[in-house]
Amino acid sequence: MPRERGSRDFRRVFGHFGTGVTVITTADAEGPAGFACQAFAPLSLDPPLVLFCPRNGSETWRRIARTGFFCVNILASDQRDVSRLFGTPGADRFTAVEWSPAPSGAPVLAGALTWADCRLADVHPGGDHAIVTGAVTTLGRCRDIAPLLFHRSRYTTTAPASPYEPPEVVDTLLSWPRHTDWI
Numbered sequence: 001m002p003r004e005r006g007s008r009d010f011r012r013v014f015g016h017f018g019t020g021v022t023v024i025t026t027a028d029a030e031g032p033a034g035f036a037c038q039a040f041a042p043l044s045l046d047p048p049l050v051l052f053c054p055r056n057g058s059e060t061w062r063r064i065a066r067t068g069f070f071c072v073n074i075l076a077s078d079q080r081d082v083s084r085l086f087g088t089p090g091a092d093r094f095t096a097v098e099w100s101p102a103p104s105g106a107p108v109l110a111g112a113l114t115w116a117d118c119r120l121a122d123v124h125p126g127g128d129h130a131i132v133t134g135a136v137t138t139l140g141r142c143r144d145i146a147p148l149l150f151h152r153s154r155y156t157t158t159a160p161a162s163p164y165e166p167p168e169v170v171d172t173l174l175s176w177p178r179h180t181d182w183i
Contacts, residue, residue: 021148023073023086024052025099025107026064032094032107033060036087039129040072048136050118053129061130068120070134071106075148076113077157083148103138113147115140 025034039053050072054061064070075083085091098110102117109115118134125131146157 019149021075021079021083022052023075023082023109023112024054024060024064025071025073025109026060026067026069027101027105027107028063028067030063032099033063034073034086034093034107034109035060036083043133049121049133050116050136051131051133053126053131055129061132064120064132065123067106069104069106070118070120071102071104071108072116072118072134073107073109073112074114074116075109076111076143077146077148079109079111079113079148082109082111102140108140112140112143113145114142 019038020040022037022040023034024037024040025032027033035054035058037052037054041051043049043051052072054064082097085093085096094107099107100110102108102115104117104119106117108117116136117138117140118136121133121135123130123132149157
């Protein structure tokens with residue numbers, strides 16, 4: 001299969017996998033930096049670890065690797081414009097959004113659904129991206145709003161949860177006592 005066709009088919013197929021939208025941030029002597037990231041996941045409860053996958057040539061990734069810390073800002077359903085801003089190369093991102101420093105100094109974006117301050121733990125090659133793991137050092141409070149999601153090349157969100165229905169098993173995946181049932 002030609003590479004161009006393979007890339008197009010890859011995007012089409014995995015565009016059907018809905019993802020949350022995050023902005024990964026750091027700060028150094030040059031100031032704050034950040035990028036929109038869909039390739040993010042919680043990785044481990046004990047110890048608390050997360051992972052994200054930046055593009056190898058990313059300037060923000062270079063700065064995160066140098067500082068050794070980052071903040072994962074999980075975007076809320078009302079933050080589509082924030083996602084677009086942080087997904088636009090060369091945009092003057094931090095003059096357009098309010099933010100405050102996490103304990104590490106990495107920016108916590110105003111209005112984020114929640115956030116996790118992290119220390120860089122490990123980096124693995126992953127094709128044209130890196131696979132980065134981070135040790136969670138601080139967790140932020142959660143807003144009472146739906147998350148921003150991306151599915152089939154569009155922003156979307158979840159339907160409101162009924163207060164009369166119990167949580168589904170998948171809602172408790174990370175706290176499920178028999179986690180080996182899932183792995």
